[in-house]
Each structure stands twice: as C-alpha cells, then as structure tokens.
C-alpha cells in the first residue's frame with residue numbers, strides 16, 4: 001500500500017466486544033499509563049472534582065471507572081457496556097478494590113442505542129468507545145440524555161491518521177511489541193476512528209458545539225466541556 005494514500009473514510013469495526021478471546025486480550029493488556037494519563041488530565045481540568053455521580057459509557061472491563069472512584073473519594077460511578085463478558089471482568093476487578101472504592105461502583109448491561117438509566121449524572125465520561133459506533137449520534141444523544149445541567153463531559157478516543165504512512169508509523173511506535181491480536185485491534189481501531197473535523201461536525205449536528213474537540217499527542221482526540229443546558 002502507498003504510504004501517502006489518504007485515509008479519507010473510516011473502516012467501521014464490530015460495535016460490541018463480547019468475544020471471549022477479544023475480551024481476554026483487552027482485559028489482559030496494560031493500558032495503565034494512558035488510562036491514568038486521561039484521569040490526570042480530567043483532574044487537572046476539573047480540580048474541584050466531577051461531582052457525585054459519573055457514568056462511564058462503554059466502560060469495558062472497568063479501566064477508567066476503577067480509576068475514577070480511586071481518584072475522587074466522593075464519586076459514584078456507573079459503568080455501562082453492551083458486552084456481558086466485559087462487565088464480568090469489571091465486576092471481578094471491583095472485588096479486589098478496597099470496600100470504600102468498590103462500594104461506589106455499579107455496572108449496567110445495555111447498548112447505548114436502548115440505554116435508559118432514568119436519571120442524570122454530574123459527569124459523562126467515555127474512553128475508546130466512539131470509534132466502535134456505526135452511528136456516532138447514538139453517543140451524542142446519550143450524552144444529552146444523561147448529563148445534568150453543568151455536567152462535565154469527557155469523551156476520549158483515538159483519531160484517524162491522515163494517511164497510510166502515518167498509520168503504519170503509529171502502529172510501529174505504539175504497538176510493535178504488543179501481542180498479534182492487540183496489534184490487529186489497534187490497527188482496526190485507528191482505521192475506524194474519526195478525525196477531529198468529523199467529530200466537530202457530529203457535535204454541530206447534535207447541537208453540542210459548546211464542547212471542545214482537542215487533538216492530543218500523536219493519536220488522540222478528546223471532546224471536553226461543561227453542558228450548561230443538556231437536551
């Protein structure tokens with residue numbers, strides 16, 4: 001493939017991650033540095049904390065949910081995912097946390113498309129979910145439904161590189177030593193990811209243009225802000 005070939009459109013991947021091998025590989029991978037870096041970034045931007053109740057959309061095996069309850073002693077976190085196997089791992093991990101953290105975590109099995117939690121949250125957080133969605137408006141609708149007025153919103157994901165050469169460079173730089181299944185997943189995720197301008201368009205369509213789209217490091221984008229009057 002030609003290195004300068006532009007990646008003009010995304011290549012979607014399956015939405016849910018409920019295959020036993022894929023769950024085991026994802027849950028066994030060490031994302032601790034990038035996960036902690038995201039929580040540190042949130043803590044810097046919201047030094048006063050995230051309020052009383054956060055929801056973590058597409059929480060998977062709980063990577064971010066577990067860090068959030070450890071970071072903020074008053075925060076309750078509900079992790080939502082459509083993959084039962086992912087939530088089973090999250091529940092196992094919850095058990096090894098000290099009770100004062102474990103007691104503030106809850107898991108909810110549901111797809112975003114049909115999600116009904118019946119309440120709003122002081123923070124809506126999501127890591128590495130957006131690129132899975134075939135129709136990204138599903139996420140922005142969920143943000144509007146779940147955020148209470150003044151809620152913190154942080155949606156973090158990969159962004160699609162500009163061309164094939166940049167994609168190969170990222171794979172080499174960040175996944176050269178990863179197991180084959182994770183390298184394949186990482187490549188598929190980069191191809192499925194959105195660009196910052198595509199996400200800005202999504203936010204505009206959703207009436208969420210008050211949220212900021214920030215390109216971070218060589219491969220991330222973070223949508224962040226405060227929702228004054230959610231839909």
Ligand SMILES: C[S@@+](CC[C@H](N)C(=O)[O-])C[C@H]1O[C@@H](n2cnc3c(N)ncnc32)[C@H](O)[C@@H]1O
Nearest residue numbers: 015016017058059060063081082083111112127
């Ligand atoms: C790459 S994992 C990210 C897990 C976790 N947020 C983290 O930071 O490690 C993406 C997760 O989103 C879930 N997911 C994908 N599409 C979904 C949907 N439509 N509704 C609910 N969960 C979904 C998958 O099952 C998977 O567990």
